[in-house]
Amino acid sequence: GEPTLEVIGVLQVMPDGNGYLRSAANDYNPVPGDPWVSRDVISANGFETGVELKGMAVPADRPGRSPVFVTLGEVNGGSLDRPGGRAGHRGPRARGPRPQDRHHSARTGQPVASAR
Numbered sequence: 001g002e003p004t005l006e007v008i009g010v011l012q013v014m015p016d017g018n019g020y021l022r023s024a025a026n027d028y029n030p031v032p033g034d035p036w037v038s039r040d041v042i043s044a045n046g047f048e049t050g051v052e053l054k055g056m057a058v059p060a061d062r063p064g065r066s067p068v069f070v071t072l073g074e075v076n077g078g079s080l081d082r083p084g085g086r087a088g089h090r091g092p093r094a095r096g097p098r099p100q101d102r103h104h105s106a107r108t109g110q111p112v113a114s115a116r
Contacts, residue, residue: 003056003070007035013042013049021053021069036066045072052076 009021010028017039022028035057037047047053054074057067073080 001058001061003058005035005057005059005067006054007057007067007069008052008054008074009035011037011042011047011049011051011053013047017042019047019049020066032064033060033066035069037069041069041072045075 007021009023011019012022012028012030013019019037019039019042020030020034021037022030022034037053041047052075053069053072054077055069056071056073057069060067
């Protein structure tokens with residue numbers, strides 16, 4: 001089929017590596033018909049649970065099946081079409097300073113720059 005269904009949701013990666021887009025309208029709880037995302041799409045982009053994806057899906061081919069996510073349009077609200085749309089995208093989530101990168105001087109107790 002053709003990707004004619006626009007979908008948006010927060011990715012939940014399952015133990016088998018495939019995932020589903022969960023909707024805010026359903027409080028991010030799993031419901032039948034949540035769009036399915038293949039492990040190939042997830043691994044090719046380094047996505048993890050928690051990333052918001054928007055794109056196009058192939059509608060379900062029969063009742064009880066999920067639409068299949070096939071075309072990525074936005075990641076965490078950033079368009080892939082505009083320059084810099086994925087700037088800073090090192091994965092699916094924003095990452096702050098790692099705890100091991102926060103050092104404090106033993107003498108003053110003040111933060112000091114990491115050597116990393």
